Amino acid sequence: MILGIDVGGTHTDSVLMQDRKIIRKSKVLTDKNDILGCVMRATQAVVTPDDIRKLKRIVLSTTISTNAVAQNQLEPVGLIVMNGPGVSPRDLPLFDQAHFIAGYMNHRGIEAEAIDEEELAALKQQFGNDKIDNLAIIGKFSTRNPVHEQEVSAFFADQATHVSLGHHQSGVLNFPRRIATTYLNSAIWRLHSRMIAQLESYLHELGADVPLFILKADGGTIGVKQSRLFPVQTILSGPAATIMGVLPFVSKNGDSVSIDIGGTTTDIALFADGAPLLEPKGVEIEGHKTLIRGLLTHSMALGGDSHVQVVDGKLQVGPERKGAAMAFDGPVPTPTDALIVLGRASIGDKAKALRAMEGLAAELKQTPQQVAQAVIDTMCASIAAKVQQMIAEVNSKPVYTIHELLEGKTLNPQQLIAVGGPAPYVADQIGELLVMPAVVPENSDVINATGAATARTTVELNILADTESQELTFAEDGKKVRISSRTTVDDVVDIGRERLIEIARAAGAQDEDVEVEVADCQSFNVIHGYSTTGKNIRVRLQIKPGLIKHEPSNTAQV
Structure with a gap:
């Protein structure tokens, strides 16, 4: 048996699987202030004491690292950079936070300038005064020779609690991206380590002595021990979970597009001949261009629980989420309320959903049904437009999949795969706008959890x-x-x-x-x-x- 858990922005999904089939599944509300509690409730909802003895693997996809970056809840980092000649420090990322020191390897890994230990001693005293014990150390050509990074790390060994080294993050040559990647790895290290320690403690209490994995941005898994060294690899694991979940349903004989419509956002991914597309240089998050190998996804702030309101006499759907739909005792009208009023979704309290549309109808001088239809039309048109924009952007440059570079490839998707809670109610309409048939896989509401559960380990x-x-x-x-x-x-x-x-x-x-x-x-x-x-x-x-x-x-x- 395998347990897969996906901690999303709105819900935490869990699946218990055996022989690639779902035995039990669950959705619980995500509490961003208590991620461990969400995981515990999601686990207890699908796993019995007898199941625990049969578990072979547990895989978690989590937003905790992504949210920390998105919300700028990052720990102070002692960022040490050895940039050498040829590039101005002001042209490098995080210039205002970095400490630039002597020490330089040339492009062949031969020392061109030695480290200045007096400079390091002064920096060590400064970090001690500022109580900074979490370091990131990056040299320009450290992938050719990491000795300088290792020497600086050794100098701070008796003071630093954690050190991230640039050459450990990626062997690819790209100095600016390596700086950003190494910095983020340190900035989220303590948060990630604390979460892993809590999870391991919880699983020990359950008696689940089985391997625990975390999903990475490239759709592969990493063992928790390795993830403590490279927590930055777990950023953007949520969209990756979707892609791995829909992979069994993607046509191998053509191009496809997938959309994951959640409560808060909609994530879009593209497939070339059945293979997911890859960010060739590395993913970007909140302006940080990294070397993190990741799948190519676009996210838009539009979901089933997006706030619907009238602004300057016009209907506006999103980008904010104020809470659940009014049909589920939420505070504001949402597309979910509109789906209920139109009879597409038989969920929640229809009377409360109707009141949500009536409030908007009064402002627009329309019937509740007309407003509900306009809400869904706006939502579907926005998603379809974003898909078309993403396809155009991809076709303007070389196409990379997780397997290879496709020279001269022009993406022309002929299949739409829609997942997420609202997907069954809007997939056909979005498919019509994109002029392609829509497929809603079975158990699409927990597809992220199944994707996490069945993903391979990748290195x-x-x-x-x-x-x-x-x-x-x-x-x-x-x-x-x-x-x-x-x-x-x-x-x-x-x-x-x-x-x-x-x-x-x-x-x-x-x-x-x-x-x-x-x-x-x-x-x-x-x-x-x-x-x-x-x-x-x-x-x-x-x-x-x-x-x-x-x-x-x-x-x-x-």
Whole structure:
């Protein structure tokens, strides 16, 4: 059995699954001030004491990290940056919060400027005075040689409670994005760690001694021990859960679009020949451009509980959510009330929903039914327009899926998959506006929880090999191995594949779900004088994202 839990902005959904089928499901209201309580209630709603002994896997998709960034509830971070020459500090992200220090590696990982320990000592005293014990340390070319980051970290070891190092976050070269990613990793570290500790304590009390995973932005899972080191990877896991949930229903022989209509927002995703699209450089959240590998989604502030009001004589739907629909004793009219008045949804108190529309009708001098229809028409038109806008934006640049770059691809979706509470009542209308058939999968109201429950564990590994120096470096942890001057690209891929499989197993992946892909591969000649003296080989490998093939058969700790 597998337990999947998705903590959404409005509801926390849970599913108990066996053999990829839902045994029980539940929805409880999300209390943003008590995420642990939401998880506890969602678990108790679907799991019996007897089920606990049969559990093989628990996966959680949570908004806690995303909300912390969106609401700027971030912990103070001692941000230390070694930028070297060639870029002005003012052109780098978080310039006003960063401490720029000496120390520089060149593009080949050779030290060009040493660290100044007197400078570090002064900074250490400043952090002590300011009671800052959470650090982020980033060097420009640390993915080529992390020694400076490691030396600075060691200098603060007796004072810092936590340190995030830039080269650990991603092996991809992009200094500004690495700064933002490392900063966010530290800024949410304590919040994330506290949540994980509470969850582990709760599961221990339940007697559920099984692996606990967190969903990442790329639609894969990460074991809780690893997530404590890389909490930033769990940002935007909610939209990723939707994509993994709808994946079994996506046509493999064409392009598709999915919409997840929640109470607060609607999330849109695109699929090319059955594969979800990927943010090629990394996701962006609240202006922070990161190196976090993530699925491409667009979110709009429009959902079933959006506030409907008359503004300057015109109907306005959203963007705020004031609470539940008036049919469920909420404070203001919503699209859910409109659906009830139109007879599309047989839920809630119809008399209260009617009163919600009557208030708007009086202002617009229309009947409640006319206003209700206008509310739904506005909602559906807004969602359809956003979908069309997203398709146009994607087609204006190269198309990347979670598997590959599709050269010359023009996305032309022919299928709409709609999920979320309001989906069954508006899917056909949105499909008509987009001129494509709409599909509402079974159990679409808890699709995020099923997506989380069945997602694979995914990891990435970046490798740099220099045959002149006969050295190979694993960018994410800085580990080095000796290689031959005759090492080829294929040799590097083979070395990386073996290492990636080890990392994936440590992260909780089952062997049958470990499918290694070469995501990127480049080879450059190293020229000294007028002759080639070696090769610079760069390889990026990943575990192919997707859904688990079978339920786990063991309870290894992750």
